[in-house]
Amino acid sequence: MTDSSRQPRVLVTGASRGIGRATMRYLADKGYQTIGLARSIPADARADEQFIACDLMDLDGTRALVSDLAAQAPFYGLVNNAALAHTTDLAHTSVADMNEAMALNVNACLVCMQALLPGMRQARAGRVVNISSRAALGKPNRTAYSATKAAVIGMSRTWALELATDQITVNVIAPGPVATELFKTASPPGAPQTE
Known part of the structure; x- marks a missing residue:
C-alpha cells in the first residue's frame, strides 16, 4: 500500500462528474492523492479518492476550506474544472447570469489558486490546469459562458508569467464538445442549438 503522506496532493474542483470525475479517477490511478470539491459526493467514490462537499459559488467558504x-499539507497540483453554462441568447442574458458565471467559472479558480499558492511557492513546485472551452472563441447562446471561459485563458496566461520563476506551471485545456452531463443539459440531442 502506498504511503498517502508521500503522494503529491492534487485538488480538483467540479470533481463529482464529467471531466472533473474522469480527472479524479485518472490522477488517483497514477498515484496522486486526489481531493475533489463538488456540490455532492459521487456514489462511486473509491477509497483512494477524497471528496468534500463544497459550494464553490460561496467564495468566502471556499477560500476558508481550501x-x-x-x-x-501543501498541494502539488490544482485542476480548476467546475463551471456552469447559461444557454440564453444575447437578448435574454442578464447581468445576474454574467455575475453567476463569473463567480464560479473565474473567481472560484482565483480563490482556490490563492489558497494553494503559498505552499507551492515554498515547495518551488506546482502544476495548475485550468479548464476553459472552445466556446471561448464564441458560441451562440453562450454569452456568459464564452466570456468567462475567455477570461480563464487570459487569467491563466498571466499566472504562467507570474509563477514561472517559482517553478509553477499554469496551463489551459479548452475542450470542444464532450458528452458530459453539463453538455447534455446545455445542448440536448435534437435541439436547434446542438451542433
Whole structure:
C-alpha cells in the first residue's frame, strides 16, 4: 500500500462528474492523492479518492476550506474544472447570469489558486490546469459562458508569467464538445442549438 503522506496532493474542483470525475479517477490511478470539491459526493467514490462537499459559488467558504486543506499539507497540483453554462441568447442574458458565471467559472479558480499558492511557492513546485472551452472563441447562446471561459485563458496566461520563476506551471485545456452531463443539459440531442 502506498504511503498517502508521500503522494503529491492534487485538488480538483467540479470533481463529482464529467471531466472533473474522469480527472479524479485518472490522477488517483497514477498515484496522486486526489481531493475533489463538488456540490455532492459521487456514489462511486473509491477509497483512494477524497471528496468534500463544497459550494464553490460561496467564495468566502471556499477560500476558508481550501486554506484549511493547504494548512494540513501543501498541494502539488490544482485542476480548476467546475463551471456552469447559461444557454440564453444575447437578448435574454442578464447581468445576474454574467455575475453567476463569473463567480464560479473565474473567481472560484482565483480563490482556490490563492489558497494553494503559498505552499507551492515554498515547495518551488506546482502544476495548475485550468479548464476553459472552445466556446471561448464564441458560441451562440453562450454569452456568459464564452466570456468567462475567455477570461480563464487570459487569467491563466498571466499566472504562467507570474509563477514561472517559482517553478509553477499554469496551463489551459479548452475542450470542444464532450458528452458530459453539463453538455447534455446545455445542448440536448435534437435541439436547434446542438451542433
